[in-house]
Amino acid sequence: MSRWTMVVTEAALCLALAGSARPLPAQAVIGGEWRADVRRLATGVVDAGLSPGIGVAVAVDDWIAFAEGFGTADLDTGRPVTDDTPFYIASSTKSLTATAAALAAQRGELDLDAPMVRYLPDARLPDGVDRDRIRVRDLLTLTHGLAGSGPIVLRTAFTGEFTRAQLLELLRYHEPTGQHGHFDYNNLGYNLLGMVLESVYDESWKDIVDRLVLRPLGMTSTSAYRSRLDPDRLALPHDFGPDGFAAIPLAKRDENLHAAGGHFASARDLARYLAAHQTGGQLYGQRVLPAEPLAATHRLHVAQDRDFGPFHRHGWGYGWDLGTYDGDTLVHRFGGFPGYRSHMSFMPAHRIGVVVLVNGGGIASPAADLLATYIYDRLLGKDGIEPRYAARLDSLTARAAEARGRTAAHLEERAARMAPLPHPLEDYAGVYASPVLGHIAWRVVAGGLEARIGVLHSRVE
DSSP: OOTTTTSOSHHHHHHHHHTOOOOOOGGGTTTSOHHHHHHHHHHHHHHTTSOSEEEEEEEETTEEEEEEEEEEEETTTTEEOOTTOOEEOGGGHHHHHHHHHHHHHHTTSOOTTSBHHHHOTTOOOOTTOOTTTOBHHHHHHTOSOBOSOSHHHHIIIIIOOOOHHHHHHHGGGSOBOSOTTSOOOOSHHHHHHHHHHHHHHSSOHHHHHIIIIITTTTOTTOBSOGGGSOTTTSOOOEEEETTEEEEOOOOOOGGGOBTTBOOEEOHHHHHHHHHHHHTTSEETTEEOSOHHHHHHHHSOOEEEEEEETTEEEEEEOSSOEEEEETTEEEEEOOEEETTEEEEEEEETTTTEEEEEEEOOOTTHHHHHHHHHHHHHHHHTTOTTHHHHHHHHHHHHHHHHHHHHHHHHHHHHHHHHHOOOOSSOGGGGOEEEEETTTEEEEEEEETTEEEEEETTEEEEOO
């Protein structure tokens, strides 16, 4: 047995239990010590102050070749990140929701070509919009033609102040864009898709994704219910400031975890998800999901043309961006929210998938992509990558130092423009209501004003 098959990974354990041995695919052993090289760069990112913590996992074919944590999940306590530490993954959830919808369609339980209103008959569309025009498929492909900004997105992603009936009534405030059939990235389509799934199965979209996707894949550290996760395991969010990273409140609760951005997940779990997607539904030699609905999510359904860092995006599938990195097709879905950034991607031609999760804002986002592209370049055996990535890490570190200086200057400017309010603070206290946007409560706390809107609250400048 080669020394590579003796590496202690989940795959090796699985093979040992099965009483057989399978060598690593060629692309996973190029250059030998690739795992040590990944560890070195991930540690370098943390040591350079580019993220408090990082979860990293690599899927090769239908198994996990690497899964580890680096740095800290909570700077206040020093609790370390592990391979099973759940991070908030924001819009990476769209892929999970879309996969559930594709599986429901494959079962014949959801008609993607049906008008949305077949499943949401109480939806109040904006004036002038044909009720039969928007199909379920348009929600998946983000071609529904309604404005992404509006009360549904505010209430589901931020305040958590809503009922299903309220959301259906508030849809009328999402005005038509005049671009039905054209791709327009937003949360609204997947918020509505979640409600469509709820109509099909008469249960929460969260439980539907869990039943159709997470449980078959054994994703036990992934949930759209924060309340079901051990708080002492979570990677907590941190913002980037003049002195580096500092903890910020975790602004996600069950109420504002939504179908367009609603899961906490570990790097190891997401690698299982990628392994299944890149092999047509297999995991460790066993079929766990049907191949065709997964393949449907990777197909080009609508064009886009934009860049995200080193990645070019030319299309959208169901819940996935379709693009390229350095000439290779990259199926990917990233996510971002204050204090978090997720990178989830795979290369179909090479059957390599990469997950990088960080619990820092600002400079941590490009650091996540730096680590992900390094893993691809390393496994594909590209020449000259070590000095190139050393230079990129140095460049990011310099950018971080500049950002700290800019942030310090900005905070000084904000402090200088603070002026006494014209009335006593108590005059501003109270609850203000909008039938569209919800309620905001102001109160005096420790000599200042605090605002609360739904589950969110903050000191007021």
